[in-house]
Amino acid sequence: MESGAASPIAVARIVATAVETTPGIVSLHTGAVGEIATYGGGTKVGGVVVRRGEQAPVDVHVVATFGRSLNALAEDIRGRVAQRLGAELPAAAARPVHVHVADVSSEPSGALTMGAP
Amino acid sequence: MSDPSSTQPVGSSSRSASTPSSPSSSSSSSSSAGSQMAKLQTEHGTTTIADSVVAKIAALAAKEVEGVADLGGGVGSAMGSVVGRIRGSEHQTSGVGVEVGATQAAVDVTMKVLYPASLHQVAEAVRGNVIDRIESMTGLEVTEVNVTVTDLSFPGGQGQGEDQESSQPEPPPPSRVQ
Numbered sequence: 240m241e242s243g244a245a246s247p248i249a250v251a252r253i254v255a256t257a258v259e260t261t262p263g264i265v266s267l268h269t270g271a272v273g274e275i276a277t278y279g280g281g282t283k284v285g286g287v288v289v290r291r292g293e294q295a296p297v298d299v300h301v302v303a304t305f306g307r308s309l310n311a312l313a314e315d316i317r318g319r320v321a322q323r324l325g326a327e328l329p330a331a332a333a334r335p336v337h338v339h340v341a342d343v344s345s346e347p348s349g350a351l352t353m354g355a356p
Numbered sequence: 357m358s359d360p361s362s363t364q365p366v367g368s369s370s371r372s373a374s375t376p377s378s379p380s381s382s383s384s385s386s387s388s389a390g391s392q393m394a395k396l397q398t399e400h401g402t403t404t405i406a407d408s409v410v411a412k413i414a415a416l417a418a419k420e421v422e423g424v425a426d427l428g429g430g431v432g433s434a435m436g437s438v439v440g441r442i443r444g445s446e447h448q449t450s451g452v453g454v455e456v457g458a459t460q461a462a463v464d465v466t467m468k469v470l471y472p473a474s475l476h477q478v479a480e481a482v483r484g485n486v487i488d489r490i491e492s493m494t495g496l497e498v499t500e501v502n503v504t505v506t507d508l509s510f511p512g513g514q515g516q517g518e519d520q521e522s523s524q525p526e527p528p529p530p531s532r533v534q
Contacts, residue, residue: 297401303409305413305416305493306489306493307493308492308493308494308495309403309405309409309493309495310396310403310494310495313396313398313403314398317398317400317401321400335400335401335402336400336401337401337402337404338401338402338403338404339403339404340403340404340405340406340409341406341408341409342406342408342409343409343412343413343416343493345412345416345448
């Protein structure tokens, strides 16, 4: 498979890993019944929606920790996603990343650390 | 009261703290169409924050304040606790109502306060913390926080204030006829 035609599921896997390792993220959010996902042959990646098209935007749905600026968190996510895609699938690195904050963790204990676990 | 210049709403005391330092104010032109969610347009994609997230931030911020016993109360609280158990996480935002626009949010909080805290001071602290948390986490400007104290809570676990009051024997009303 040439990199210019990377499958959505391949892009979604890389994006999911990049998002989940971002500080301040509790988890990806897969929707009320797990419907938010990128679907591929025999598998799906929850919480990330990658559409066909080299420059098509990527949607990521996340649960964030309480306390930190969500807009700064979204910028972190974009930076990490671009970095990982740039390293592994350069053709997909220019995709816009739409971040949807669906929930915040209700653990007030982490509130005062300002996203520095 | 009838002075036309003093038409500030109930939550007006919060306005002094709502400094419009929000970076999201520049995004209003492109994001206000239709969507109820807060949305921030950036160079490499948009950020949307669900209304339920704003409500949850408000709920957690209110509970952080010393003197707040619980959120909710009032007429629908018994019903709300049952519904909350059925619907899981929804109950974490019971007692909080939010209205979210593209760059601003308005919040209503109903709560029970621990006796013998000063109700006004607790309400003011809740107002301040809710504003701080929402503005720092979402970039939304909080226009007002209306606080309703529905009940007092007693540290001894004696139950709610209205129970205590009703348990006191009331003197019989004086007879109006002989």
